[in-house]
Amino acid sequence: MRGELNELQALFLKDFPFAYYIHCLAHRLELALISAAKEVCYVHQFFSKLTLIVIVVTVSPKCHDQLRVAQASNVANLIANDQIVTELCQGLMKTGKSFTYHLIDRLIRLVLTLPVLTVTIERSFSAMNIVKNRLRNKIEDEILTNCLLIYIEKIAERFDTDSIINEFYDIKNRWSQVEEKKNVHTKETSELVPAAKDRTFKAPENNAFGQSFRDYDIESERQKSVEEFYKLQHINQTYDFVKKMREHYKKLDKAEMSIWECCELLNEVVDDSDPDLDEPQIQHLLQTAEAIRKDYPNEDWLHLTALIHDLGKILHLPQFGELPQWAVVGDTFPVGCAFDEKNVHHKYFKKNPDSKNPAYNTKEGVYSKGCGLDNVLMSWGHDDYMYMVAKENGTTLPSPGLFIIRYHSFYPLHKEGAYTHLMSEEDFENLKWLHIFNKYDLYSKSKVLVDVEKVKPYYQSLIDKYFPAKLKW
Structure with missing residues (x-):
C-alpha cells in the first residue's frame, strides 16, 4: 500500500466506517509469525542479524555470487527433504496412521501446501501486474475488472471441460453432483453415468416391513x-x-x-x-x-x-x-x-x-x-x-x-x-x-x-x- 494508494485502508474506512480489513491467508500467517517472533528474544536477534547480512550481501557483487552458489546447493537439499516429507505423508495415509496421529498429519500437510498457497497468491498479484503496469497505473476499477476477466478466460482455455468433469467424477461421494452435468455434455461421458448409479448407495424409502425407517409413531x-x-x-x-x-x-x-x-x-x-x-x-x-x-x-x-x-x-x-x-x-x-x-x-x-x-x-x-x-x-x-x-x-x-x-x-x-x-x-x-x-x-x-x-x-x-x-x- 505504497505510492499513490498510500493509506488505502484509511480511505476505505473514511467512506465505509463499518468495513473490516482482512489479510489473505499467507499474509495473515506471516504477520502472526512476525508478532510471535518479536516476543522471543533469540528469534528477534536472529532476524535482526539476518537483515544486516542481507544488506551487506546485496551491496557486494562478490558476496552476491557466492550466496547464489550456496543457495543452489541448499535448494537441491530442500527438494530432497520435500520428497521425504511427501513420502511420510503418503505413508501415514496408506497405513491409516493419519487418523491416529491426525495432528502430525495436519502439520505435514500444512508444510507441503503452504509454499504452493503462497506462490498461488503471489501469482495472482503477478497476473494483475501484467494488466495494470506502470503505463496503465491510473486505470479505472471497472476497466481493470473487465481486463482481468479476459485474462482469466485466456488461461482457462488450456483446460478441457470434460477433463474437469471426469476428475470430479472420480472423487468419492460426488456422483450425484456430476451425473447431471455429464448428461448435458458429451455422449461419451454420459455413458459413465450408469456406472455411477451402480456404485452410489441410495437409501430406500421403506424398511423391510414397508414402513419409514426409524418411525416410532406408526401403530403396529x-x-x-x-x-x-x-x-x-x-x-x-x-x-x-x-x-x-x-x-x-x-x-x-x-x-x-x-x-x-x-x-x-x-x-x-x-x-x-x-x-x-x-x-x-x-x-x-x-x-x-x-x-x-x-x-x-x-x-x-x-x-x-x-x-x-x-x-x-x-x-x-x-x-x-x-x-x-x-x-x-x-x-x-x-x-x-x-x-x-x-x-x-x-x-x-x-x-x-x-x-x-x-x-x-x-x-x-x-x-x-x-x-x-x-x-x-x-x-x-x-x-x-x-x-x-x-x-x-x-x-x-x-x-x-x-x-x-x-x-x-x-x-x-x-x-x-x-x-x-x-x-x-x-x-x-x-x-x-x-x-x-x-x-x-x-x-x-x-x-x-x-x-x-x-x-x-x-x-x-x-x-x-x-x-x-x-x-x-
Whole structure:
C-alpha cells in the first residue's frame, strides 16, 4: 500500500466506517509469525542479524555470487527433504496412521501446501501486474475488472471441460453432483453415468416391513414392543448401573474366541429395539459392510468396522450374562447429565432415578463443556462393550473406527445434534466418518441376504490385519 494508494485502508474506512480489513491467508500467517517472533528474544536477534547480512550481501557483487552458489546447493537439499516429507505423508495415509496421529498429519500437510498457497497468491498479484503496469497505473476499477476477466478466460482455455468433469467424477461421494452435468455434455461421458448409479448407495424409502425407517409413531405390533423396550431402557439405565456394568465386563473373562466365531454367534440374536428388521444380526453386519465396501473400496478399516460394530450384542446370550435387551441394544445416550429431549420416547426418563438427582439433571451434569466423549459415560449396551473388547485386545483400527463402534447407536448426537457441548475437537473430526457410516448402517437393512461363505475369506483377511487371532470377551 505504497505510492499513490498510500493509506488505502484509511480511505476505505473514511467512506465505509463499518468495513473490516482482512489479510489473505499467507499474509495473515506471516504477520502472526512476525508478532510471535518479536516476543522471543533469540528469534528477534536472529532476524535482526539476518537483515544486516542481507544488506551487506546485496551491496557486494562478490558476496552476491557466492550466496547464489550456496543457495543452489541448499535448494537441491530442500527438494530432497520435500520428497521425504511427501513420502511420510503418503505413508501415514496408506497405513491409516493419519487418523491416529491426525495432528502430525495436519502439520505435514500444512508444510507441503503452504509454499504452493503462497506462490498461488503471489501469482495472482503477478497476473494483475501484467494488466495494470506502470503505463496503465491510473486505470479505472471497472476497466481493470473487465481486463482481468479476459485474462482469466485466456488461461482457462488450456483446460478441457470434460477433463474437469471426469476428475470430479472420480472423487468419492460426488456422483450425484456430476451425473447431471455429464448428461448435458458429451455422449461419451454420459455413458459413465450408469456406472455411477451402480456404485452410489441410495437409501430406500421403506424398511423391510414397508414402513419409514426409524418411525416410532406408526401403530403396529412391532412398534408397541419397541416402545415397551425404550420404556424399560430409559427407566433402568442410570449412572450407577452403567458404572457397575463397566466394572463387571472390563474383566473380559466370559470367553476367548476369534472375531468370526463371534459373528456366527449373532445368528442367535434378534434386536427387539430395531423397528426396521427382524433378520439375524450377522446378515445386518454383512449387508452394511458390503454396501460400504462397494462405495469405499480402499477404506478396508471401514469395511471391518461395519462387520464388527454390533458384535457386542452377544451380551444377550446366556454365556455372556444374558442381559435384558434394554441393557444390550437400542439408542444410546450419556448418563450423569440431563436427558436431552431429542432422545426417542423421552417421556419415560421421568421415572429414571437420575432425573431426580440434582447432580445429574443439569446440562453438563458431572462433566464439563468440551470434555470429550471419551470422558463421558454412555448408557450400557453392545456399543460400549465392543469398544472395550477392541481396545483391551490391542486392535490397530484407526480412531474413527473405534469412534464408530462406540457411538453408532448414539442417534441423539449424530441424527439430532444433541450433546455436542460435550464433544472435543477430535470427536468432531471422527463424527464425519460416523455420518458416512450411519447411512449404510441404517438403510442397508433388507430381506436380500448376503452369501456368507462367499465373502468370508475377504473379511477374515481384514480380521487378521487389525486383530489378534483370539480375543478375550
